[in-house]
Amino acid sequence: MVRLATVCPDCDKFVGKKIQIDSQDEPIWVCPECGTVHQDRSWYKEVKDKATYERIGSIKRVAAMYLFDTGIEVIGIVTDGVDKWEEEFPDRTECLTWLASHTV
Numbered sequence: 249m250v251r252l253a254t255v256c257p258d259c260d261k262f263v264g265k266k267i268q269i270d271s272q273d274e275p276i277w278v279c280p281e282c283g284t285v286h287q288d289r290s291w292y293k294e295v296k297d298k299a300t301y302e303r304i305g306s307i308k309r310v311a312a313m314y315l316f317d318t319g320i321e322v323i324g325i326v327t328d329g330v331d332k333w334e335e336e337f338p339d340r341t342e343c344l345t346w347l348a349s350h351t352v
């Protein structure tokens with residue numbers, strides 16, 4: 249699990265971001281304090297090339313999420329700083345949904 253915390257731009261409270269994918273395939277989170285819905289793509293990194301993708305496993309102590317669109321499949325990678333999980337998906341929406349399920 250990757251904990252995403254932020255200051256809500258609407259109510260200025262420090263809150264946890266629980267990412268969901270809305271009906272437009274857009275990643276969103278709902279502020280638990282004020283209820284505002286925020287569109288947000290800042291919580292994962294887009295991997296551009298294979299060299300970067302291969303480096304991810306060696307980055308230790310960084311909790312992060314990555315999406316690598318190879319053009320054939322979409323690979324989701326989650327690291328919590330110790331372990332790494334990886335899965336392949338047929339499209340970006342399924343990949344984002346899987347990545348979002350790892351946020352608390």
Ligand SMILES: [Zn+2]
Nearest residue numbers: 256259279282
């Ligand atoms: Zn708020």
